[in-house]
Amino acid sequence: MKKSLGANTLAQPTPVWLVGTYDEAGQPNLATIAWGGVCCSKPPCVSIALRPATHSHDSILDRKAFTVNVATEAFARQADFCGMASGRDTDKFAATGLTPVKSELVDAPYADELPLILECKLQQSVKVGGHTLFIGEIADVKADEAVLSPEGYPHIEKVQPLIFTPVLRNYHGVGKYLGQAFSIGKELS
Template sequence: MKQSLGAKPLVFPTPVWVVGSYDQQDKPNIMTIAWGGVCCSKPPCLTISLRKVTYTYGCITARKAFTVNVSTEQDVMLADYCGIASGKTADKFAATGLTPVKSTLVDAPYIQEFALAAECRLLQTVKLGLHTMFIGEILDIKADEAILGPDGLPDLDKLRPVAFGPVIRTYHGLGEYLGPAFSIGQNVEQSDDK
């Protein structure tokens, strides 16, 4: 029997993304978020949700751009710090030793040391209670060659992205490969004799 847990964001997992932006003084800033995901394939878009009180909220609103840097198991401590410290009072790039790279496509930096980054132009914002959802069109994906598979696309086993457990506040690796999508379930048939 299922037990009711109430209205909580307990849908697992969510990504651990480090969002890059510039402030009004052109200082590069990064912030870790866990409310995000892909929201459209054509045009390719993703969404991140931030509270208005965050420093990054103002940066993205002013610059109309951001990057999403995918946190990996190797980077998880740095990503955690970037979700604790505020860009208003801390230079997170200096504190972590990470390197900001100026995008040539959007007015936002990406992180050199993170293996996968999406450069996004802000398309729309949607206010949703405590958070505002920023919808960004992905103009390019930057990927280290070391994480690419034979097909030229990111290999999750090489990337090793981190997932976040909302409410319980824990980080997790993704786990083992289970099979190709849109293929392994093709022989499952529903029986009329249920």
């Protein structure tokens, strides 16, 4: 029997993404978010949700751009720090030792050390409760060659993305391989 846990943000897992923006003074910033995901295939888009009180919120609206830097197991401490400190009074790139790189396609920076980057142009924003949902069209995906599969795509075991469990506030790595999508369920048809 299932136990009711009430209305809560218990979907698991959520990503740990560092959202790169420039503020009004042109200072690069990183904000750690867990409310995000792919929201469209054509055109390729992701969505992220930020509270209006965050430093990055208005930066996205002003610059009409952001990057998604996929946090990895190796950078868990830096990702956690970027979620606790405010870009209003902290240079998060300097504090974490990450290197800002200016995107050539969108008006936002990314972290050179992180292996998987999505450069996004703001398509729309929607107020949802206490957050704003930003939908960004992916202008380009940049990946370190070391994390690519033989087919040329990011391989999850090489990227080693950091994942988050809401409410409990735990970080985890990715689990074991279970099978090929759109294939392992065929035996049930």
